[in-house]
Amino acid sequence: MNTKDIIEITRSNNISPNKKLGQNFLCNSTIVNRITASGGVTKNDDILEIGPGLGDLTESLLKKANSVTAVEIDSGLFRILNEKFKDINNLILIHKDFLKGRIEGNFTKVISNLPYYCSSEILFQLALKYQINDIFVMLQKEMAERIKASPGTKNYGALSVTLGLYYDPEILFKIDKQSFYPQPDVASSFIHLKKKNNTGLDKDETELFHLIVKSAFWGRRKTLRKSLLESPHSDLSREKVINVLIENNMDKDIRGENLTIDDFIKITQMYSGYDAKKH
Ligand code: SAM
Numbered sequence: 001m002n003t004k005d006i007i008e009i010t011r012s013n014n015i016s017p018n019k020k021l022g023q024n025f026l027c028n029s030t031i032v033n034r035i036t037a038s039g040g041v042t043k044n045d046d047i048l049e050i051g052p053g054l055g056d057l058t059e060s061l062l063k064k065a066n067s068v069t070a071v072e073i074d075s076g077l078f079r080i081l082n083e084k085f086k087d088i089n090n091l092i093l094i095h096k097d098f099l100k101g102r103i104e105g106n107f108t109k110v111i112s113n114l115p116y117y118c119s120s121e122i123l124f125q126l127a128l129k130y131q132i133n134d135i136f137v138m139l140q141k142e143m144a145e146r147i148k149a150s151p152g153t154k155n156y157g158a159l160s161v162t163l164g165l166y167y168d169p170e171i172l173f174k175i176d177k178q179s180f181y182p183q184p185d186v187a188s189s190f191i192h193l194k195k196k197n198n199t200g201l202d203k204d205e206t207e208l209f210h211l212i213v214k215s216a217f218w219g220r221r222k223t224l225r226k227s228l229l230e231s232p233h234s235d236l237s238r239e240k241v242i243n244v245l246i247e248n249n250m251d252k253d254i255r256g257e258n259l260t261i262d263d264f265i266k267i268t269q270m271y272s273g274y275d276a277k278k279h
Contacts, residue, residue: 001056003027003181009054015076017182022115023074025053028179035190036060038172039111039136048107048132050098050122051115055081061111062091069105073097098122102129113138116184120159123147123193127166135167135193144171144189151260158217164261165201165209167193200265209268212236216256216264224254236271244270 001009006025010016017023026032035057041047041064052058052070054077061068062085069092072078078095085091094103099121107130114122114137126135139147142155148169149155163169170192177183201209215231216224228234228241244267245252259267 001025001027001029001032001054006054006181009080013076013080015080018074019182020117021074022051022117023053023077024116024180024182024184026056026113026179027181028175029056031175031179032057032060034173035111035113035136035138036064038190038192039109039134041065041109041111045108046106048103048105048110048112048130050110050112052081052093053077053113055084057111057113058085058091062088066090067092069094069103069107071096071098071103099125107132108134110135110137112136116140116143116186119143123163127163131195133195135195136172136190137193138175138188138190140184141174141187141189144169144191147191147193152258156257157220158213161213161217161259161261161264162210163193165196165199165206165265167195169193201268205268205272208271209264212268212271213256213264216259220255220257222255223252224250224256224259225252227256240271 006027041061043066045065047061047065047068049058049061049068049070052072058068058070067090071094072081073096075095081093085093099118110126110132119139120143126132146155146157146159147163148171149160172190172192175188175190177187199206211234214233215228218231218233219227225241225245228236229238247270248266
């Protein structure tokens with residue numbers, strides 16, 4: 001589908017791309033095919049696609065996969081998709097806000113060009129509610145760089161650590177704005193998140209991990225000790241914070257942005273059973 005096709009389809013259906021819903025459609029078939037190829041889609045795959053839009057990527061995925069389940073929030077687009085794919089029987093089309101509830105199915109992969117206004121929320125929900133081994137998504141370039149960032153660099157933050165607990169990220173390729181209609185304000189990157197086998201944390205510890213990470217990055221310029229003690233996200237006791245830092249041989253001036261994901265896991269395990277409450 002090129003820009004002309006997109007303009008024609010939307011006009012003839014009396015709709016226009018909704019910026020608020022992140023509707024920047026791919027208008028470059030080379031990129032669409034590259035996404036499907038990068039996902040290594042085969043007939044063993046049952047794909048979950050979030051935000052099929054006008055269905056170009058969906059069509060490419062359907063040719064290679066066993067099945068595609070595509071979840072679209074927009075009723076106008078849903079109508080177009082229903083008509084376009086009315087004779088296709090390996091597609092399940094769902095008209096729904098992906099962020100509400102859970103989509104049933106045993107999915108092998110997620111492959112999507114995500115709506116940028118809620119892509120971090122979608123990734124968190126995929127991490128927490130689903131057990132999908134391979135996630136291939138298009139994101140804002142800056143966000144992809146934050147996910148992939150290493151400790152001590154300017155992009156490293158709560159997003160890198162929170163998603164890093166569950167996935168090993170890899171940036172596969174960049175896409176310029178001209179490959180979308182309408183053009184987004186920023187460039188994009190296509191990334192692969194490979195699920196880790198085991199986070200090493202049980203359910204309560206996982207909750208604590210997220211609290212600690214949120215707290216550690218709450219005061220970006222503050223020391224870890226100060227952030228953990230003063231964060232509005234937790235009420236970890238002063239004595240326990242200090243004990244954990246001492247037991248870990250941590251420099252008293254160390255900051256959250258210098259800790260690896262394994263450091264955060266270790267700190268969490270030491271706190272395990274300690275009282276930390278979300279406000
Ligand atoms: N897959 C199409 C493509 O690549 O051209 C469209 C991608 S566009 C960046 C994002 C799509 O996500 C839009 O179709 C938009 O309506 C849909 N969307 C936005 N928010 C959503 C949500 N919460 N749940 C499901 N779909 C959503």
